[in-house]
Amino acid sequence: MRVAPYNPDSLDMSDGNPTPSSRPTAIDLVAAAVARVTPRALHPRIDAVRHDVRQMVRSLTVDKTHPYSSPGSTVDAPPPLDEISIVSALLPASLAERYDAIRRDVRSMTRGVRGEKAPVTVDRKPSADTARAENPSQGASTEPARSLQPRKMRVVEVRRETQDASSFVLEDPSGAAFSFAPGQFVTVVSHVKGETHRRAYSISSLTSELPRFAITVKRVDGGLVSNHLNDTVRDGDTMEILGPSGSFTLAAAGPAAPEQLWLFVGGSGITPIFSMLRDALAKHPWTHVTLVYANRAKDTVIFREALDEVSREYGARFRHLPVLERQDPYAEVTGRLDQETCAAVCEVLEVPADAQCFVCGPEPMMDAVRATLLARGVPREHIHEERFTSPQKRTHDAPASRGGHKLEIRYGRNGRKSLVTRPDQTVLEAGLEAGLDMPFSCTMGGCGACKLKLVSGSIDMVEPNCLLESEKAEGAVLACVGCTTSDAVVEVP
Numbered sequence: 420m421r422v423a424p425y426n427p428d429s430l431d432m433s434d435g436n437p438t439p440s441s442r443p444t445a446i447d448l449v450a451a452a453v454a455r456v457t458p459r460a461l462h463p464r465i466d467a468v469r470h471d472v473r474q475m476v477r478s479l480t481v482d483k484t485h486p487y488s489s490p491g492s493t494v495d496a497p498p499p500l501d502e503i504s505i506v507s508a509l510l511p512a513s514l515a516e517r518y519d520a521i522r523r524d525v526r527s528m529t530r531g532v533r534g535e536k537a538p539v540t541v542d543r544k545p546s547a548d549t550a551r552a553e554n555p556s557q558g559a560s561t562e563p564a565r566s567l568q569p570r571k572m573r574v575v576e577v578r579r580e581t582q583d584a585s586s587f588v589l590e591d592p593s594g595a596a597f598s599f600a601p602g603q604f605v606t607v608v609s610h611v612k613g614e615t616h617r618r619a620y621s622i623s624s625l626t627s628e629l630p631r632f633a634i635t636v637k638r639v640d641g642g643l644v645s646n647h648l649n650d651t652v653r654d655g656d657t658m659e660i661l662g663p664s665g666s667f668t669l670a671a672a673g674p675a676a677p678e679q680l681w682l683f684v685g686g687s688g689i690t691p692i693f694s695m696l697r698d699a700l701a702k703h704p705w706t707h708v709t710l711v712y713a714n715r716a717k718d719t720v721i722f723r724e725a726l727d728e729v730s731r732e733y734g735a736r737f738r739h740l741p742v743l744e745r746q747d748p749y750a751e752v753t754g755r756l757d758q759e760t761c762a763a764v765c766e767v768l769e770v771p772a773d774a775q776c777f778v779c780g781p782e783p784m785m786d787a788v789r790a791t792l793l794a795r796g797v798p799r800e801h802i803h804e805e806r807f808t809s810p811q812k813r814t815h816d817a818p819a820s821r822g823g824h825k826l827e828i829r830y831g832r833n834g835r836k837s838l839v840t841r842p843d844q845t846v847l848e849a850g851l852e853a854g855l856d857m858p859f860s861c862t863m864g865g866c867g868a869c870k871l872k873l874v875s876g877s878i879d880m881v882e883p884n885c886l887l888e889s890e891k892a893e894g895a896v897l898a899c900v901g902c903t904t905s906d907a908v909v910e911v912p
């Protein structure tokens with residue numbers, strides 16, 4: 420099942436995570452002080468020790484029955500290490516706010532003096548709704564519409580994870596902020612042999628590593644973009660991205676992180692899961708994670724050593740069951756993760772009927788896992804899946820008459836704009852060109868952010884895309900992969 424479309428407005432993404440951070444404790448302050456006088460490379464280690472000590476102290480001071488007696492209760496996530504200000508923590512609350520504001524201003528002025536662009540911390544552009552409310556008669560936003568132009572990121576490091584997979588560490592060269600929720604993906608816009616291609620790649624790093632973040636790309640047999648990135652991109656290069664997008668995040672499991680998190684993964688499906696599982700272990704002390712990770716052979720296991728490190732760090736809270744097709748002492752289960760193997764694994768691991776499960780990998784594996792979990796009584800809404808479809812696999816015979824029609828776009832109570840689409844121009848491109856502030860994120864049919872309601876006429880979409888059959892039956896269309904095939908009227912929800 421696809422989880423509800425990602426709605427950036429519903430999350431507090433100030434630190435890239437929907438969970439609010441608490442004020443620093445004495446332990447946080449000591450860790451921050453140590454971090455100030457040690458090289459940056461040691462910060463992750465210091466942060467890990469800080470989390471351990473916080474947990475230890477908490478286990479001594481909090482009622483031992485927590486969290487099992489009150490699964491709905493939450494524990495504040497600690498503030499990110501690099502954001503802790505020792506002075507601010509020592510000041511009274513009224514002065515601390517003022518001090519933080521001055522600190523931010525000075526930082527931004529320093530950036531300005533250095534000639535760097537100020538980080539984008541506040542979106543000053545009025546939302547589409549505000550603009551419409553202020554100017555309903557005009558219809559379209561008076562602000563320039565969002566552009567389909569991707570954001571340029573600098574590649575600061577390329578890490579070879581396996582023979583076939585690389586992680587690319589990216590950052591905005593202007594210093595502008597970037598935020599994401601673990602499990603989300605970005606759309607990479609690549610120019611190969613004179614053509615522009617878009618592909619979705621999941622973020623594999625942690626929000627605590629921001630403003631840098633990493634995507635991991637595994638080669639696909641004959642894959643134009645995955646091979647191009649693995650073969651040609653080097654440190655210092657520029658990569659163009661859109662997003663982040665996607666609702667395959669822990670928030671899909673509910674407002675509080677689950678006590679038991681079950682992850683079923685095949686091959687490069689580990690990428691979003693790797694970010695998600697480390698985030699859950701670091702931020703939610705009551706969460707236990709089980710990872711069932713299927714691969715062909717040991718040397719194709721992405722993040723193999725890093726996962727061993729996670730096991731050492733979190734002990735009994737992290738259980739990893741490697742499944743390999745080839746015989747190998749590393750494997751706990753040998754064979755493909757088909758329905759039979761999956762059923763046996765679930766039986767041995769005693770996956771409970773109320774488990775919250777996240778599944779990512781090749782289609783046959785995902786189908787087998789879903790069928791097995793449903794057979795064990797796990798409700799559909801507890802099975803969260805991320806499916807990426809390679810455009811090469813898309814089988815779509817586009818009608819000859821795409822574009823060149825009258826299109827009316829309705830929004831708000833009275834807003835409407837009429838335009839004529841050009842041949843092969845998507846509804847999104849046409850709307851943006853006309854100055855409308857249309858919602859979108861991935862621009863490749865993968866996230867649902869650009870969903871519109873078709874009121875009349877016909878729109879042809881590239882298939883497959885992320886819309887459910889039930890949504891299509893209700894008249895939903897995706898503006899980013901939809902072209903008019905007759906005069907049409909659509910509504911922006």
Ligand code: FES
Pocket residue numbers: 664858859860861862863864865866867868869870885897898899900
């Ligand atoms: S923008 Fe993501 S589906 Fe259209």
